[in-house]
Amino acid sequence: MTRAVPSAARAILDGDRRALARAISQVENRDPSVAPVVRALYSHVRNVPVVGIAGPLGVGKSSLINLLVARLRELGRTVAVVAVDPSSPYSGGSVLGDRIRFSRRADDGGVFFRSMASRGEAGGLAAATREVTRMLAAANFEVVLVETVGSGQVDIAVRDVATTSVVVLVPHLGDEVQTLKAGLFEIADVFCVNKADLPGAELARKDLAELVGLAAARGAWTPRVVSTSTFPTPPLGIAELWSAIEDHERFLDDSGQRATEERRRLATEIVELVRERVGRELSERIDRAPGLRKLLDEVVARRIDPRTAAERVERDRPRRG
Ligand SMILES: Nc1nc2c(ncn2[C@@H]2O[C@H](COP(=O)(O)OP(=O)(O)OP(=O)(O)O)[C@@H](O)[C@H]2O)c(=O)[nH]1
Numbered sequence: 001m002t003r004a005v006p007s008a009a010r011a012i013l014d015g016d017r018r019a020l021a022r023a024i025s026q027v028e029n030r031d032p033s034v035a036p037v038v039r040a041l042y043s044h045v046r047n048v049p050v051v052g053i054a055g056p057l058g059v060g061k062s063s064l065i066n067l068l069v070a071r072l073r074e075l076g077r078t079v080a081v082v083a084v085d086p087s088s089p090y091s092g093g094s095v096l097g098d099r100i101r102f103s104r105r106a107d108d109g110g111v112f113f114r115s116m117a118s119r120g121e122a123g124g125l126a127a128a129t130r131e132v133t134r135m136l137a138a139a140n141f142e143v144v145l146v147e148t149v150g151s152g153q154v155d156i157a158v159r160d161v162a163t164t165s166v167v168v169l170v171p172h173l174g175d176e177v178q179t180l181k182a183g184l185f186e187i188a189d190v191f192c193v194n195k196a197d198l199p200g201a202e203l204a205r206k207d208l209a210e211l212v213g214l215a216a217a218r219g220a221w222t223p224r225v226v227s228t229s230t231f232p233t234p235p236l237g238i239a240e241l242w243s244a245i246e247d248h249e250r251f252l253d254d255s256g257q258r259a260t261e262e263r264r265r266l267a268t269e270i271v272e273l274v275r276e277r278v279g280r281e282l283s284e285r286i287d288r289a290p291g292l293r294k295l296l297d298e299v300v301a302r303r304i305d306p307r308t309a310a311e312r313v314e315r316d317r318p319r320r321g
């Protein structure tokens with residue numbers, strides 16, 4: 001079956017940044033009309049490094065990204081940055097929307113910055129972010145950097161998005177060691193001890209290196225530990241940070257893990273897309289469609305329990321496979 005390539009997809013492939021920005025907004029807003037564009041771009045997506053930069057608030061993720069962008073431009077690579085802001089489940093607003101301080105590099109066509117508000121759950125966010133990173137790859141960016149902030153849940157979803165995950169920490173690891181135990185440790189391919197200009201940085205690096213040594217190697221890759229400082233000038237360790245990321249990318253190719261992990265991520269993405277779509281559809285229908293309303297009435301009257309009702313809803317869905 002052949003389908004016409006939508007003009008927006010053509011424009012994105014041809015490097016039209018406005019078309020790209022518009023399509024990204026549509027993905028961000030879960031606008032279903034972007035589907036033909038996403039579909040048309042898919043076969044043009046190349047396997048580019050997607051580097052997740054995660055870590056607690058204020059450790060210097062944005063500052064590091066700024067310098068990584070500069071480093072990549074020095075190396076002649078084009079780069080796109082996506083910053084994911086977690087929205088507070090209480091206020092519904094974006095907590096950190098105004099805190100990103102990327103320098104704009106407005107006249108450099110080889111760089112693209114974009115922030116995305118995180119609506120919905122971490123899983124749905126990961127799926128949307130992946131769609132966006134693929135658009136960026138189709139638009140010919142050679143490296144994609146993704147900054148995620150704070151909340152453990154969002155950080156952990158980084159593994160469903162990134163090919164290499166960098167976890168940024170700062171000296172005085174007290175609190176962060178707890179964070180590591182809570183799961184950040186498992187997601188890191190590279191640890192970055194930033195603010196190496198502050199006292200205690202060397203100790204922090206050694207502690208981390210020791211922890212990494214103690215942990216069982218994950219698929220034969222031992223996470224690297226790099227120290228950086230973005231401030232005060234001159235910056236330190238940025239080239240080393242990029243080399244560690246590249247080493248991990250090379251490891252993915254040499255070991256065959258790139259393909260295995262991409263398959264796992266795609267499976268997760270499909271599940272999340274179905275979960276999101278089916279969930280949304282059902283939420284809209286549950287108290288409106290006559291059959292479902294009746295079922296809900298029965299549950300309210302305590303004649304059917306919610307679990308049984310859920311099974312019936314599921315049973316009545318058409319199946320496949
Ligand atoms: N001393 C020192 N301060 C730094 C360094 N890197 C960043 N900072 C400062 O740390 C603060 C936070 O930096 P950001 O780059 O915004 O950190 P972030 O992790 O992106 O912050 P959020 O996105 O809000 O989580 C700023 O005041 C920076 O100037 C560093 O290497 N040394």
Ligand SMILES: [Mg+2]
Nearest residue numbers: 061062099100
């Ligand atoms: Mg930031």
